[in-house]
Amino acid sequence: MKRLTPLPRSFAARDTVEVARALLGQVLVHEVGGVLRAGRIVETEAYLGPHDLACHSSKGRTARTEVMFGPPGHAYVFLVYGMHHCVNVVTGNGAAVLLRAIEPLAGLPDDARGDGPGRLTKLLGITRALDGLPLDARPLFLARGTRPTSVRASARIGVAYAKAWAKKPLRFFDPSSTHVSGP
DNA sequence: GGGACGATGTAT
DNA sequence: TACATCGTCCCT
Numbered sequence: 001m002k003r004l005t006p007l008p009r010s011f012a013a014r015d016t017v018e019v020a021r022a023l024l025g026q027v028l029v030h031e032v033g034g035v036l037r038a039g040r041i042v043e044t045e046a047y048l049g050p051h052d053l054a055c056h057s058s059k060g061r062t063a064r065t066e067v068m069f070g071p072p073g074h075a076y077v078f079l080v081y082g083m084h085h086c087v088n089v090v091t092g093n094g095a096a097v098l099l100r101a102i103e104p105l106a107g108l109p110d111d112a113r114g115d116g117p118g119r120l121t122k123l124l125g126i127t128r129a130l131d132g133l134p135l136d137a138r139p140l141f142l143a144r145g146t147r148p149t150s151v152r153a154s155a156r157i158g159v160a161y162a163k164a165w166a167k168k169p170l171r172f173f174d175p176s177s178t179h180v181s182g183p
Numbered sequence: 184g185g186g187a188c189g190a191t192g193t194a195t
Numbered sequence: 196t197a198c199a200t201c202g203t204c205c206c207t
Contacts, residue, residue, distance in 0.1 A: 047190075064202080080202095086190060
């Protein structure tokens with residue numbers, strides 16, 4: 001496969017929706033035991049900050065959400081439902097982009113599935129041990145990939161509690177990918 | 184100290 | 196549609 005050129009942290013230092021769209025087609029890489037596990041990002045969700053009721057930072061600046069208020073280009077990794085990890089790209093000021101699905105590219109089993117935020121992290125071996133790490137260097141980094149020819153948007157998944165914010169079209173995906181988590 | 188509640192996935 | 200399973204938040 002093509003050389004994995006890390007994206008600079010400045011990639012994430014932009015408007016959160018712009019970053020969520022720009023991340024589609026880029027590659028997420030995690031080095032585990034000397035092996036680079038890589039997947040092409042095909043689905044993301046934008047979480048805009050403290051005013052966005054679906055965003056964790058809307059509950060306040062706490063120990064858990066602190067990394068979202070830090071510099072852009074770092075990883076925010078959290079555990080949901082007591083068993084699944086989810087990984088985000090921090091864009092700053094309490095905002096981040098959730099990575100929801102990847103197409104397996106390298107260093108992974110043939111039957112690997114990356115469709116879904118929990119499956120994605122399990123596949124690449126991402127846990128909270130990586131929370132707060134910069135995303136431009138090993139062991140966890142973003143690399144340049146090929147942008148999709150089109151991008152579709154929908155409401156975010158699993159955030160019904162966020163009332164009006166749940167309806168906003170802040171989920172983005174590559175409609176030509178067979179590895180997207182939902183319709 | 185304790186209870187409610189998940190940015191999910193899998194089995195029924 | 197049930198439920199596994201535990202960190203986080205707030206005391207409703």
